[in-house]
Amino acid sequence: xxxxxxxxxxxxxxxxxxxxxxxxEGGIVKYKRIVDxxxxxxxxxxxxxxTLPKTRTTNFILYFSTSESNFADNxxxxxxxxxxxxxxxxxAGVTGKPQVKFAKLxxxxxxNLEIKQSEFMTRLFLEEGKTPKLKWKMGAATKEILGxxxxxxxxxxxxxxxxxxxxxxxxxxxxxxxxxGLPGLILEANVNQGQQVWLAASIDKTVPSxxxxxxxxxxxxxxxxxxKKIQEVKIAEWEKQAKMKKNLKGDWQGGKK
Numbered sequence: 001x002x003x004x005x006x007x008x009x010x011x012x013x014x015x016x017x018x019x020x021x022x023x024x025e026g027g028i029v030k031y032k033r034i035v036d037x038x039x040x041x042x043x044x045x046x047x048x049x050x051t052l053p054k055t056r057t058t059n060f061i062l063y064f065s066t067s068e069s070n071f072a073d074n075x076x077x078x079x080x081x082x083x084x085x086x087x088x089x090x091x092a093g094v095t096g097k098p099q100v101k102f103a104k105l106x107x108x109x110x111x112n113l114e115i116k117q118s119e120f121m122t123r124l125f126l127e128e129g130k131t132p133k134l135k136w137k138m139g140a141a142t143k144e145i146l147g148x149x150x151x152x153x154x155x156x157x158x159x160x161x162x163x164x165x166x167x168x169x170x171x172x173x174x175x176x177x178x179x180x181g182l183p184g185l186i187l188e189a190n191v192n193q194g195q196q197v198w199l200a201a202s203i204d205k206t207v208p209s210x211x212x213x214x215x216x217x218x219x220x221x222x223x224x225x226x227x228k229k230i231q232e233v234k235i236a237e238w239e240k241q242a243k244m245k246k247n248l249k250g251d252w253q254g255g256k257k
Contacts, residue, residue, distance in 0.1 A: 008026040024170055026207035028187070031075065031176045033058050034197045036090035052088040056081075059201075060176060064185075069174045070213055072185045096129070098238055101229065107131060107180070109173065117216035121234055124219030125227055134181035136164070138166035138177055140214040145187040145205055148199075163190040 014253050041049045059074040066085065081089065104117040109131075116127045139152030143165060150165040157178070165173065166184040174199040175186025187200040222230065 018110040020159075024172065024205060026063075026205075027170070028204040028206060028208055029176075029187075030066070030077075030202045031060045031234050032064065032199050032201050033060060034199065036195050036196070036251045037202075039088060039091050049091060051084070052067060052091065053085050054088075056089070057087060057108075060172065060198075062176060063212045064172060064174055065207060065213055066111055066172060067108065067110045069105060069107045069109070070174060070208075070214045071107075073102060074108075097242075098231075098233055105177070106215050111232075115215055117219055120231060125230075126216060126219040127224060128221065129224075131180075136182055146200055148187065150187055151184070157164075160192050160195075164188065176200075214216065 014111075035058075037054060037056060039049055039052060039054060059077040061072055061074040063070045088125045098121050101119040102116075103119055106115040106117075109114070112131050114129060118125055120129075134155055134157070136153040136155045139154060143150055143152075145165060145167070148167040148169050150167045152240040153164045153166060155162050155164070162179065164175065164182065164186050164187040165178055166182040166186045168184040170185040171183060173182060173184055174180045175182070176189060178199070179186050179189045186198075187203075189198040191197070
């Protein structure tokens with residue numbers, strides 16, 4: 001991290017914008033997550049697939065101070081999927097068996113602590129642990145996002161290549177989802193060349209209330225391995241029930257004939 005800070009300082013001085021970074025106590029950032037559904041327009045239903053949405057956009061919000069942050073699903077601005085989107089999600093294979101739904105991610109930067117709240121089959125769960133250190137590789141390119149000059153950085157996480165853009169003008173080491181650890185707020189994160197893109201839509205420098213920065217408390221506390229086991233067991237039960245329903249439906253249709 002010290003190396004990143006030094007490189008950033010040199011970069012700022014080189015551009016002559018060292019006076020731009022301001023003393024910021026906190027803020028609110030709205031992000032859009034754009035997911036490429038990966039629908040292949042070929043084979044059966046090819047003509048119909050051409051009419052379907054190719055990406056899905058959802059909204060998230062980040063509340064932060066100099067020491068804490070809360071990243072959450074911005075449910076107020078997320079509309080229910082349209083019929084065409086539901087069909088697109090079906091062809092993309094993102095519907096069907098139960099999935100974990102993200103709710104909130106809390107971080108205490110001083111204590112190196114994070115708490116993730118998620119929902120699985122109508123139940124809330126809490127995973128608590130230390131915030132991992134991320135080893136970013138700085139790039140030379142720059143671009144402007146929402147009026148802020150941003151620097152480029154790259155990393156590989158969970159087998160995925162991440163290209164991030166952060167601004168030293170807001171020198172707080174956070175960003176959307178699991179992307180953080182740079183000497184400035186991350187305004188864009190591109191996963192695997194567009195498979196998923198996180199993009200800041202607005203920035204409000206109003207310091208959030210203590211309530212908005214509070215730790216998530218609702219949910220069953222679990223360790224990652226324990227949570228994974230719960231998912232495996234429940235999904236196996238769901239698949240068994242789905243198979244039984246399918247067999248019963250087949251028997252009923254066969255008898256009707």
